[in-house]
Structure formats: C-alpha cells, structure tokens
Amino acid sequence: MPRYLTTPIYYVNDKPHIGHAYTTLAVDVLARWYRLAGEEVFFLTGTDEHGQKVERAAAAAGLPPQQFCDEVSQAFRDLTTTMGFSNDAFIRTTEPRHHAACQALWRRLEANGHIYLGHYEGWYAVRDEAFYAEDELTERDGVKYAPSGAPVAWVKEPSYFFRLSAWADKLLSLYESRPDFILPLGRRNEVLSFVKAGLQDLSISRTSFSWGVKVPDDPSHVMYVWLDALTNYLTAVGYPNDPTALWPAELHMVGKDILRFHAIYWPAFLMAADLPPPRRIFAHGWWTNEGQKISKSLGNVIDPVALVEEFGLDPVRYFLLREVPFGQDGDFSRRSLTLRLNAELADAFGNLANRTLSLLQRNSDAMLPGEVPPDSLWVEHVSGLAAKVAQALDVQQFHIALEHIFAAIRAANVHITEQAPWALKKTDPARGLAVLRGLHDALRVFATVLTPFMPTTMAAMLDQLGVPDDARTLAALATPLPAGLALPPPAPLFAKRELPA
C-alpha cells in the first residue's frame, strides 16, 4: 500500500509565506526519500477555502468568495512549483467531490448517533476558526484574546454538536496504545493533559454565514470549517466511494498551532464514523524572523518566492531543515542562511566534490578508476549512511539525517587532506587513483541521500559524477559503478555569498 502523507490545507485568506512552505517542504523530503527507496507514495497538499475568515477576506478584497478562492488557491499551487514540491495531488475544499465527502461523513456520524441539534453560546476566534472556553482567555483594553493572540467574539446561535465528550477515554487509550501516534513526545504530553482534563461537546455547524458545506437536510447550517477541512484527507483518497484504498494516512504533518484539531477532533470523528485514525501526527515548531514573531501587521512576513530568487531553491530547502531541530521553534535569519550556504554547502561539500572531480579529470583521463578496497577509515562513515538517514527520517528528524550526512562529509574532507591525492600522482599514482575512486564512491552516496533535500543540485552533481539515470536510487548504491566510466568536466554547484551585515 502506498505511503499516504499529507500537509495541512492552507487557508486562502492570504498569500503563502515561509511557514506554509516549511510544512510542505518537510513532507516533500519524506515523499522523495521513500520514492528513492523504491516505495510508492501518495503526497497530498491543498487549500482550505471555507469559513468566516475566508468569507471576510473575500469581502475585504471586494471579490465573490469563489473567485477570491480561485486566485489565492492558485498562489499556493504556484508555490509547489517554486519550491520544487513533488505532491501527487492538490485538493481544494470548494470542489464538488469534497462537499459530497463532507456530507457523507456527516450522515455517517448522524446515523451512528454522534450528532445532536442544540444551541451554541460562547467565545469564537475567527482568525483561528476555533472555539475557546472562558478560562483560556486573557483580556486587554476590554477585548478578550485566545492563547494564540487572536481576538474572540461572543457567538450565540443554533448549532449541531458532535458528542466529543463521549470520546475522551477512547482517545486516551489510543494515545496510550500507540506512543508514537503524536510526535514529538512533548507535544503528545500536552494533548494528553488536555484530554485528561475532560472534553466538551463540539459545535460543528454555524448559521450566521453561508460560505461553507451545507449540512445535509438542514441547509440553513453550514458545517464548522474544521470538520470540513479535516475531511479533505478522506476526500482526496476517494471517500465515500473507495475509502479503504489509501486510508489510514501514514502521516499528517502539521504546525503546533493546529495539533489539537488533528490529534483530538480528527481521530474522534474518524472513530465515530467507524474509520481508523491516521498512523501519526507530527507537530513541528514555528519560525520567527530575525527574532520577531512573523505577522502581517509587523510587515515581516517572509515571501518564499523572493527568498528562492535571492538564495536559490536548494540552499533555502537545505537551510529550513538544517537550521532547527525539527519539532522545535526556530529563528530565520539571512545571516545564518548565508553562513550555512557558505560553510556547509559551498566549502565542505561543494569543494570536496570539485577537488575530487577535477583531480579525476587530470589524473585519471576523465575516467572512473577501478574499485577501491574498503580499507580507509572514513568508509565506515559512508557505508552505513543511507540506513542512518532512513532511521532519522522515519521519525521525521530531518536535522539528525542532515547531521549524519555532514559528519560523513567532514570525515571525507579529513581523508582528502590526509591522503593528499594531488601529491600521490608523483609518489604513488596507483594509491592516488584508489583514493580518488573512494572519494567518488562517497560523493555518489552523499549526492544520492541528499537528493530529497536538494533535488536540482544533486541531480547536477550525479551528472558530474557520471551516475547513469537508472542508478540513482538507494538500492543502486550497493552496486559499484564500472571502472572506465566517463566523467564530464566538473563545475561548482554552490556559489558563496556575501555575509549580510
């Protein structure tokens, strides 16, 4: 069965920023890694287009909601190209198939006795599209705020409810029986204490606006946008017609801000509809920009398109997953990005490749020398590398995967300096060629395991290494390239940049 991996579907109230690119990038690297390992993947992303927040944004833009959604959704689709994402599908919640899936799920929940009609009265934050209890709020200048900083307003209207209160015990046993259902563990513990404190029934419909999926048989209600949004993960795999082909999802990647919806509401909805919960929900941290919270009002939103234009796509992809332990919050700075590009990509890795390949041109007539005996110290760093990377990526630890790769690159740099193959040409040419062959083998491993992180640059490096297209997989690493393979002239792949002040 293909590995089904998802990103959140992004609100179309505003154009995409670096935070959105980050979540999808993480899933892209996983998807590319598993494909490189010969596995089938279904990688889904898309846009969340209903609800009061989007309805208001459309009104502010002076556009009919559908037209507004079409335009902003297209910007998210364009981002997948800008960032080199390899998603297999892109879902929009305004698609008719999604309305049908939501209504089918609603009917199932209703038939199973989990929905009742009542009256909602309480606090709601449109920015978060979330309900809050009184004791979660703080007050400033007469305005009440949710923990996220979003202002809340009092809502009073007829509403359908989902019997969430009945699911606390079943959720707790789900978390207990599957310790890696929510990662990282710190976040899992937060969810656990929230659920242990008791759950209230959830309002799942609204009557005060109309931009949403209509409740079956009661069109004066639209569904709560989170019930609608979460259902996208089922719609995309054919629910209700073909619900079992790809379900359950292997991984929902989300930001920490929306973990509660994914780890509490979503498994409860699914279990109530007799469907299995997903296998894992991973909540990553948030980026700040040069030490400041990223917000539109501060005017410091990072535009991924401009960033890629300035630094190049692969350095940006690399930096985002290298800089911060995945799961924790992190700070974006142009200085750290430049430092890593210069020191790690251009110096440590790029120079190693360039020196090795230039020496092979000169000392080996641009041909790959024969196989090297695995006697050198650094071989131990390289031979098990793919397995170490696989292990880290299976638990979404991108920074650990990259740390393993760069430890091996550092070892290879020590090796080339110690062996000095440029000098061996005169003193011991056979050994000189063996050293270069060993370095070539190592570079092939580095470029292969880095392909999911930096697909374009690593394809160019594999070209320079003369690796045939059909040998660019993890499995192919076990087969040495033939001696005599022609090596094209090398060119540097990473350009250093001035450090910003």
Ligand code: ME8
């Ligand atoms: O919440 N740092 O959509 P959304 C890191 N439609 N990640 C960030 C970020 C930051 N500063 N800012 C945003 C929604 N993100 C719902 C989801 S899913 C069924 C519905 C990322 O447009 C992070 O992944 O507000 C967060 O969860 C997502 O963008 C929220 O995007």
